[in-house]
Amino acid sequence: MMDLKPAEWVRHAVCHPVEGFEDMRWKKSGSVRTAFLIVFLLFVAQVANGRLYGFQFGVTYDKTFNIIPYIVQSIILFAAWVVGNWSVCTLLDGEGTMKNICIYSAYALVPYIVQVFVNLILSHILVRDEAVFIQAISIIGTGWTAILLFSAIKSVHQYSFGKTVFAIILTIVAMFIMLFLLVLFMSLVQQVYIFISTIYTEISYRIRV
Amino acid sequence: MKKRFKKLLTPIFSFVLGLNFLTSLTASAGEPYDVYNYDRWGEAIPSQAGYIADRAVSGYDLGAGAFDNPNDIFYDHNDIFYIADTNNNRIVAVNSDFDEVVEIYDRFKMPDGSETTLKKPMGIFVSAENDYMYIADNENSRVLISDRDGNVISEITKPVSEVYDQKRTFLPQRVIADKAGNVYVVLNNITTDAAMFNPQGEFTGFYGANRVQPTAEIIGNYFTNLFISEEKKARRARNIPTGITSFDIDGDFIFTCTQSSTQTTDTVKKLNAAGNNIFANMDLSFGDYTPMYDTSQNKVLQPAICDIDIAEDGNINVLDFTTGRIFQYDEDCNLLFITGTIAKQVGGFDHVAALESKGENLYVVDSSKDTVTVFTETDFGKIVHKATRLHNDGYYEEALEPWYEVLKRDGNYRRAYIGVASALLRKGDYEGSMKYSELADSSRIYNKAFEGYRMNYLKKNFGFIALIVIVLSAVFVFVSKKLRKRRLAIEKAKQEEQDQLAILDRQIRILEEASVFVRGGQNDNDENEKEEKWI
Numbered sequence: 001m002m003d004l005k006p007a008e009w010v011r012h013a014v015c016h017p018v019e020g021f022e023d024m025r026w027k028k029s030g031s032v033r034t035a036f037l038i039v040f041l042l043f044v045a046q047v048a049n050g051r052l053y054g055f056q057f058g059v060t061y062d063k064t065f066n067i068i069p070y071i072v073q074s075i076i077l078f079a080a081w082v083v084g085n086w087s088v089c090t091l092l093d094g095e096g097t098m099k100n101i102c103i104y105s106a107y108a109l110v111p112y113i114v115q116v117f118v119n120l121i122l123s124h125i126l127v128r129d130e131a132v133f134i135q136a137i138s139i140i141g142t143g144w145t146a147i148l149l150f151s152a153i154k155s156v157h158q159y160s161f162g163k164t165v166f167a168i169i170l171t172i173v174a175m176f177i178m179l180f181l182l183v184l185f186m187s188l189v190q191q192v193y194i195f196i197s198t199i200y201t202e203i204s205y206r207i208r209v
Numbered sequence: 210m211k212k213r214f215k216k217l218l219t220p221i222f223s224f225v226l227g228l229n230f231l232t233s234l235t236a237s238a239g240e241p242y243d244v245y246n247y248d249r250w251g252e253a254i255p256s257q258a259g260y261i262a263d264r265a266v267s268g269y270d271l272g273a274g275a276f277d278n279p280n281d282i283f284y285d286h287n288d289i290f291y292i293a294d295t296n297n298n299r300i301v302a303v304n305s306d307f308d309e310v311v312e313i314y315d316r317f318k319m320p321d322g323s324e325t326t327l328k329k330p331m332g333i334f335v336s337a338e339n340d341y342m343y344i345a346d347n348e349n350s351r352v353l354i355s356d357r358d359g360n361v362i363s364e365i366t367k368p369v370s371e372v373y374d375q376k377r378t379f380l381p382q383r384v385i386a387d388k389a390g391n392v393y394v395v396l397n398n399i400t401t402d403a404a405m406f407n408p409q410g411e412f413t414g415f416y417g418a419n420r421v422q423p424t425a426e427i428i429g430n431y432f433t434n435l436f437i438s439e440e441k442k443a444r445r446a447r448n449i450p451t452g453i454t455s456f457d458i459d460g461d462f463i464f465t466c467t468q469s470s471t472q473t474t475d476t477v478k479k480l481n482a483a484g485n486n487i488f489a490n491m492d493l494s495f496g497d498y499t500p501m502y503d504t505s506q507n508k509v510l511q512p513a514i515c516d517i518d519i520a521e522d523g524n525i526n527v528l529d530f531t532t533g534r535i536f537q538y539d540e541d542c543n544l545l546f547i548t549g550t551i552a553k554q555v556g557g558f559d560h561v562a563a564l565e566s567k568g569e570n571l572y573v574v575d576s577s578k579d580t581v582t583v584f585t586e587t588d589f590g591k592i593v594h595k596a597t598r599l600h601n602d603g604y605y606e607e608a609l610e611p612w613y614e615v616l617k618r619d620g621n622y623r624r625a626y627i628g629v630a631s632a633l634l635r636k637g638d639y640e641g642s643m644k645y646s647e648l649a650d651s652s653r654i655y656n657k658a659f660e661g662y663r664m665n666y667l668k669k670n671f672g673f674i675a676l677i678v679i680v681l682s683a684v685f686v687f688v689s690k691k692l693r694k695r696r697l698a699i700e701k702a703k704q705e706e707q708d709q710l711a712i713l714d715r716q717i718r719i720l721e722e723a724s725v726f727v728r729g730g731q732n733d734n735d736e737n738e739k740e741e742k743w744i
Contacts, residue, residue: 055647056656061250127660 006031010038013107017147021104021155032099035106042109043074045116054123057131081105084174085153089167094157104156108148115141241557242550248623249650251498257619259537259546259590260571262556265580266307268294273301273310276579281345281383282565282572285335290565291342292574292581293333298326300333300344305567307583314342317353317361325361327353332383332395343392345381352381352394354410365392368404368412385458393456393463400452403465417465417484419450419475450475455563459519462487466495466517468530476514477527493542496529520566522598528573533558535571535584539597543624546593548584549573555582569594589618596628605632623649630654639665 013020246256277296288305299315332345367379390408496512560577569586596611626649642658
């Protein structure tokens, strides 16, 4: 029973929002490689969405291109989700390991990525009056991913419905805390850097004189 | 051979270089500032000048003695300029070429025969309807209405009305009159805006007040005011908008401007007869997008629009006091040109006070330099104005040629790309329109052009597309059938293999049974187990 290849597992998980991840857990399957590939595709999708969207739906600012926001929107966001969820659910008796959270969450992103690419193609075919199709696809894709993400967290930790909701809220809080700490750390590093560079400048002037 | 070639090349190179140097010199000799315009993202980019400073005219040049703090200029229907020479207490009338004084008004004859003089006149207006001069006689606290020979017809003084706070003074700053003879007066110290008088000189109310800018502080004050007592409320600072600074009339509309370094709403308004602002909800911004940063004072300078002028062709010129720049907009408020700066040279200003236009010329009064600077339109400005006029009147296709000409001279000029894109769209050249709307960063025009392009494409290639769809679906059906067959075949083969294995097993069993039979003695249980396995 259910001897599927990694790609088939992705299809199974995406097409069976309720049972798919449970099956995956039961068979102890899912590969990190596929998960990373999906996250990379998410990154590609975000970049494509930002740069290659149909011109009739809005103008891209193409004087400069900065890759950092796209990385933050995809890879960093996903990493924060995984780390945040892991750290919360370790305390909440979750059964999932970091690896499994990563794999299951990544699999859940597939409808969103597909939606982005489909809309990207549609944006070069439709005009503004027909934008409702794009909106519909976008809502379906995002909603599907949300349901899958919920189901993924539920099965990977073997939680009840209520506890999953609670865990997800806490995960989002944890992500914000991480963001806060990151900003704090950055500004601290900056302060230290400025301090050191000032001292260096001062000393270099003294030596010269 | 090689040497000769080199010898020949050197003078050519030097000549070209010299030519280059010469042209660059002549090109930069025009203005004491860099001419710029804004792109779609609100970033300043180099541009061609639409106006160039021709000369600065002082009172001496006109033969009227030096101006002293002139504050207003007006060009009337008889081709005469009037300058309100404030500190000299006179109005100077200058001919249309701006090189000769026609008349100096400093004494007026009252209806009862007595003489009267002006005291710090701040504004001057001449009505085309009745040929009267309206003078905002600031320190005499009156508006003087006189004919062009200096005979006073009537004067408007501080109104006695419940609406007009009697504790306040009446210090007219600017004055205009509409076609019906109603007089509008901008006052120094009134924030409810222009006082309005009927043709008989009776006070009828205020006109066109600015709105309060909804800053966070004011919204906060609103909520605080809900809870505190009346006495406390009376003692708190009230939220009052800045009063208007100047205005101009163009047909049925009055355009006002407000000089304020803090307020950004309602700095420029277009008011109809009912006093409603037509620009109110159009999300427009006048003056520089990004406030100028002055390094010498370490200050951010917000634009402060101190005068407005509507040209004959409907273009809106506004004068920014902070940067000394004239911003010219077309009637739909698209930025056309930015001219002027703060500088000592001709074309630069110190304290700009007023602005007037005549045909292709702009006249800017500087109240500190005591001069009037005359700007003339460049060739580039001429083409842009022509194209804009045609475009705004709806003659898109006729505007195409001038727009191409504009692009030839300045590839950064965004309005030209929009103009070309609109014209090509109207012509039905959808592909060209798409190209130019992309260059103009206008997704709205691109959308329309793309719709037409798609329609044409589908019409032209319908057969081909239908064929592709049919072929693809046929291939799909065929391949899926094939795949199913193959899968069935594989399953069948598997089944056969299993069947054969079963037969083989059975044969083995029979052989074993035979051997057991030969040897004799084998319990039944064992046999049963094996039977189960086969099933």
